[in-house]
Amino acid sequence: xxxxxxxxxxxxxxxxxxxxxxxxxxxxxxxxxxxxxxxxxxxxxxxxxxxxxxxxxxxxxxxxxxxxxxxxxxxxxxxxxxxxxxxxxxxxxxxxxxxxxxxxxxxxxxxxxxxxxxxxxxxxxxxxxxxxxxxxxx
Numbered sequence: 001x002x003x004x005x006x007x008x009x010x011x012x013x014x015x016x017x018x019x020x021x022x023x024x025x026x027x028x029x030x031x032x033x034x035x036x037x038x039x040x041x042x043x044x045x046x047x048x049x050x051x052x053x054x055x056x057x058x059x060x061x062x063x064x065x066x067x068x069x070x071x072x073x074x075x076x077x078x079x080x081x082x083x084x085x086x087x088x089x090x091x092x093x094x095x096x097x098x099x100x101x102x103x104x105x106x107x108x109x110x111x112x113x114x115x116x117x118x119x120x121x122x123x124x125x126x127x128x129x130x131x132x133x134x135x136x137x138x
Contacts, residue, residue, distance in 0.1 A: 003130065004125075004126035004133065005129070006111070006126070006129055008038065010071050011034060012076070013030060013100075014078065015078070016090070018079060018082045018090030019087055021089060027075055029092045029095075030073075030096045033094060033095055034070075034097075034100050035065065035096075036096070037104065038071075040097075041101040041108070041124060042124055043063040043064055044062065044123060045123050105122060105124060108120060108124045112136075
């Protein structure tokens with residue numbers, strides 16, 4: 001709370017992936033999607049100066065999480081074959097991305113509830129978290 005740093009220690013995801021042809025690829029696709037969703041919630045932001053110049057135009061200034069910032073992923077799956085193709089497969093690349101950002105932001109808000117914080121904009125950077133706590137105190 002003093003620094004505003006929000007850290008995820010665990011992320012559990014259960015997806016209906018249809019018929020699984022290659023479990024390693026399915027898990028990798030979901031891991032990648034989860035990383036993207038977490039990045040949206042906590043790190044990635046395009047910022048511009050007063051003249052409209054992009055300030056986050058490289059990977060030094062545009063933050064993306066590395067493996068060190070990502071939590072442990074625990075995956076579960078259900079296999080309901082798709083009726084729209086002969087193999088019963090479903091796309092899984094999007095599944096992790098879609099729910100991760102709102103799930104992470106809701107977790108951040110749940111953690112900040114004792115401080116009176118009701119809303120926070122994405123990404124929930126340490127500065128935004130700290131400011132939200134300070135504003136809730138006022």
